[in-house]
Amino acid sequence: MRSPAPLATLLFALICALPAGAQTAGPNPGVTPVRQIDRAEVRVTRVELQPGAVRSVHQHDDVRFHLFIPISGKIELTIGSAKPVEATPGQAYFMQRGTPHGFRNMGSSPAAVMEVFVKGDVTTAQAGANIALHPLQEGLR
Numbered sequence: 001m002r003s004p005a006p007l008a009t010l011l012f013a014l015i016c017a018l019p020a021g022a023q024t025a026g027p028n029p030g031v032t033p034v035r036q037i038d039r040a041e042v043r044v045t046r047v048e049l050q051p052g053a054v055r056s057v058h059q060h061d062d063v064r065f066h067l068f069i070p071i072s073g074k075i076e077l078t079i080g081s082a083k084p085v086e087a088t089p090g091q092a093y094f095m096q097r098g099t100p101h102g103f104r105n106m107g108s109s110p111a112a113v114m115e116v117f118v119k120g121d122v123t124t125a126q127a128g129a130n131i132a133l134h135p136l137q138e139g140l141r
Helices: 005-017 122-128 135-140
Strands: 031-038 042-049 054-058 065-072 075-079 085-087 093-096 101-105 111-118
Touching: 042 101, 065 075, 075 093
Parallel strands: none
Antiparallel strands: 031 042, 042 111, 054 101, 065 093, 065 111, 075 085, 075 101
16 A cells, blocks of 8 residues: 655645745736725725835726725825825825826835725716615715
8 A cells, every 4th residue: 555645745845835925926016906896886996015015007997087095004196197195094086087097105014095996977876876874874974
């Protein structure tokens, strides 16, 4: 009877050969978008940036407008040809469809941003607004 040890040893060697936290390096290393909601009328994405990470200049042609809301960290935001600004956490920045923009984490700790993309037309968005609100949201109407 053959021992399973050689197979286990081979598997262990293969696992050890993989880099720790193996991830595919995308075009923006250290930038991790996490989709929160994706509906016909709206998309919400939380973007986490490691220290020094850069989200290269890009644009969104599939939405009507875009809200960029820093949550934490020291983020520099560039919109169109405007001079880069330090984006204040909690402050919303508005962009129309197709506006070039990019951002980077200038701090020494991770940073996070929420991005809200409004798609379609106002009628579509209003139709989706008829969903029930969470009890805590009732007072926000």
